[in-house]
Amino acid sequence: MKSSYSAGLLGGITLVGIFLIIIFSTNIFNYRIVIEKDRQNQTKIESELKRQIYEELKRDKIVLTPQEYTNNIVNYYNTAFLILSAMLIVFSFISYFHLKFLSDEHLRKRMKSEEFQEIIKQSIFGRAEEKFLKKEYEDKIRQDMIKISERIENLELIVELEDDEEETGEIL
CATH class of the missing domain: 1.20.5 (Single alpha-helices involved in coiled-coils or other helix-helix interfaces)
Structure with a gap:
């Protein structure tokens, strides 16, 4: 029973490690978000070059409005919650069937004694x-x-x- 517990703990730590490696190996966190405070800033940009750079950054979703930023944050936490819920469900099913198998095996041994x-x-x-x-x-x-x-x-x-x-x- 002790080896089963340690094997389950090792498996859980391994899965969480793989999950973290996948998250941090992608380029999700490699850019800086600039929040546009005010739409009137567009009219105040004087040079055409700055305007083009600004439009390009906005098109690439690097410059965000407060609504877009809030929407991105909410989506991020919704996704994190969904992944954690799915992991809970998967581990619950695995634990249920593993415990059922162990208890059946223990009962069979006990009944044959x-x-x-x-x-x-x-x-x-x-x-x-x-x-x-x-x-x-x-x-x-x-x-x-x-x-x-x-x-x-x-x-x-x-x-x-x-x-x-x-x-x-x-x-x-």
């Missing part, structure tokens, strides 16, 4: 023996009750005969 088999046998035989003993004991009690009721009937007959003898004075 002689100790487990002995416990099951004792439990089954104990319950069966308990029920059979109760049944035998119950039958014995019924037989004893029948014998006692027969004795009571015999005693009642004897008492009746003695009462009859006393009344009639005859001895049977």
